[in-house]
Amino acid sequence: MDRAIVVDHLTKNFEVNVKKPGLTGSVLSLIKPEKKIVRALKNISFSVQPGELVGFIGPNGAGKTTTLKVLSGLLYPTNGFIQVLNYDPWERKEEFLKKISLVMGQKRQLWWDLPAIESFELYKEIYELPQHEYAKNLEELVDLLEVRKILNIQVRKLSLGQRMRLELIATLLHKPEILFLDEPTIGLDVVAQQKIRDFLYNYNRKYNSTILLTSHNMDDVVNLARRVIVIDQGKIIFDGILDNLVSQFAKEKIIKVSLSSEENIKEIGKIGKVKKISYPLVILSVPRQTVAVAAAELLQNFPVEDLTIEETPIEEVIRTLFKGSIKNKK
Ligand SMILES: Nc1ncnc2c1ncn2[C@@H]1O[C@H](COP(=O)(O)OP(=O)(O)O)[C@@H](O)[C@H]1O
Ligand SMILES: [Mg+2]
Numbered sequence: 147m148d149r150a151i152v153v154d155h156l157t158k159n160f161e162v163n164v165k166k167p168g169l170t171g172s173v174l175s176l177i178k179p180e181k182k183i184v185r186a187l188k189n190i191s192f193s194v195q196p197g198e199l200v201g202f203i204g205p206n207g208a209g210k211t212t213t214l215k216v217l218s219g220l221l222y223p224t225n226g227f228i229q230v231l232n233y234d235p236w237e238r239k240e241e242f243l244k245k246i247s248l249v250m251g252q253k254r255q256l257w258w259d260l261p262a263i264e265s266f267e268l269y270k271e272i273y274e275l276p277q278h279e280y281a282k283n284l285e286e287l288v289d290l291l292e293v294r295k296i297l298n299i300q301v302r303k304l305s306l307g308q309r310m311r312l313e314l315i316a317t318l319l320h321k322p323e324i325l326f327l328d329e330p331t332i333g334l335d336v337v338a339q340q341k342i343r344d345f346l347y348n349y350n351r352k353y354n355s356t357i358l359l360t361s362h363n364m365d366d367v368v369n370l371a372r373r374v375i376v377i378d379q380g381k382i383i384f385d386g387i388l389d390n391l392v393s394q395f396a397k398e399k400i401i402k403v404s405l406s407s408e409e410n411i412k413e414i415g416k417i418g419k420v421k422k423i424s425y426p427l428v429i430l431s432v433p434r435q436t437v438a439v440a441a442a443e444l445l446q447n448f449p450v451e452d453l454t455i456e457e458t459p460i461e462e463v464i465r466t467l468f469k470g471s472i473k474n475k476k
Pocket of ligand 2: 210211212328
């Protein structure tokens with residue numbers, strides 16, 4: 147198998163009923179329902195190799211969850227071709243379902259009144275796992291996620307972070323080849339987020355599983371994925387190495403200078419956009435094309451002790467991207 151996931155010109159529309167306000171509206175929509183088409187995915191294409199960990203990012207409503215649902219067979223595509231591990235996902239064949247997992251940050255797979263270990267036993271039955279395989283997988287996951295002490299506690303008594311780690315076990319017990327993760331760190335505190343990230347990183351390395359992870363949290367993506375796909379308003383606006391996203395979309399670079407005196411410091415704004423002055427440090431933002439010229443001018447005309455040129459931070463680039471200012475560049 148060459149590619150684990152193939153998405154080719156995928157379109158997904160939702161038909162929704164529009165109701166006019168008030169009682170008359172309710173009656174009217176019964177007699178003559180008015181439909182509206184929501185175009186959630188507009189002709190998107192990408193593919194993922196086995197073992198890749200890809201970040202799928204975009205603002206709210208961009209189409210991330212819809213994509214994962216189509217890929218895991220919960221939604222039927224309106225148009226286009228998709229294949230996951232050479233299966234047609236919407237057929238939801240048992241064989242296929244045993245090879246994938248969809249984890250939703252906001253959905254729960256554990257029974258809250260039971261200790262997690264009892265839910266795991268049920269999943270063992272659902273996935274028809276042989277006892278030795280179940281025991282081995284569970285043991286590994288419990289170690290990796292450090293949850294041994296909480297396995298026997300009623301799930302509702304645990305913190306969100308603890309619950310999320312147990313949810314992950316429930317979805318990984320059958321060792322899926324592909325893992326679809328929808329906002330796995332949503333609502334977690336920073337420490338819990340980091341634990342989940344470390345786990346996913348190690349899991350991907352250890353088992354060479356294919357992971358597609360959606361998030362609107364940039365930290366997830368920066369820390370985990372080398373490749374990102376950026377989606378906005380149902381269209382893919384970038385697909386590639388994270389670093390290239392910065393060079394493709396960031397129009398400016400950052401120059402940081404350290405000065406040995408405050409002489410001329412007010413003039414420094416002529417060289418570039420001043421982002422911060424806090425003597426001896428000055429931070430400027432300058433157009434990518436003229437960064438060398440700007441650096442030379444600084445060295446010539448100011449008492450520079452130290453100078454570094456940096457890329458615009460990725461978070462900032464994405465923020466501008468989502469604001470739409472450079473969206474139509476591609
Ligand atoms: N079941 C549905 N019925 C109607 N519209 C939907 C449905 N699910 C999602 N949408 C719409 O499709 C678009 C994409 O939603 P979604 O995939 O959930 O975005 P994201 O996960 O990136 O926040 C949004 O405009 C959303 O309102
Ligand atoms: Mg979503």
